[in-house]
Amino acid sequence: MSRVKRSFTPEERLSLLQEAEREGYMETCRKYNLSPALLSKWKQRYLAKGAEGLKPAYKRVDPEVRALEEENERLKRIIARQALEIEVKSELLKKTPIQPKKK
Numbered sequence: 001m002s003r004v005k006r007s008f009t010p011e012e013r014l015s016l017l018q019e020a021e022r023e024g025y026m027e028t029c030r031k032y033n034l035s036p037a038l039l040s041k042w043k044q045r046y047l048a049k050g051a052e053g054l055k056p057a058y059k060r061v062d063p064e065v066r067a068l069e070e071e072n073e074r075l076k077r078i079i080a081r082q083a084l085e086i087e088v089k090s091e092l093l094k095k096t097p098i099q100p101k102k103k
Contacts, residue, residue, distance in 0.1 A: 010054040
């Protein structure tokens with residue numbers, strides 16, 4: 001039997017916690033097919049941070065934004081490499097004296 005990943009909004013999580021307080025944790029877990037550890041984790045977060053603790057902890061990143069960030073990093077590396085090459089070449093030019101042509 002495969003499990004389907006469900007996502008709950010913070011409001012749904014809060015209502016499930018309230019229902020668990022009224023009707024009992026095990027009864028609510030059986031009714032909604034939830035793990036008791038999950039309800040316990042939600043309760044700990046709610047007691048620690050209030051309603052803010054019930055929001056998802058991860059931040060979804062848009063794939064387009066991620067692609068732009070990767071391209072930005074790649075371009076920064078290219079510019080840094082070019083700046084280093086220019087600096088090395090200018091240092092070499094300062095150190096090498098200009099020799100007159102022999103006739």
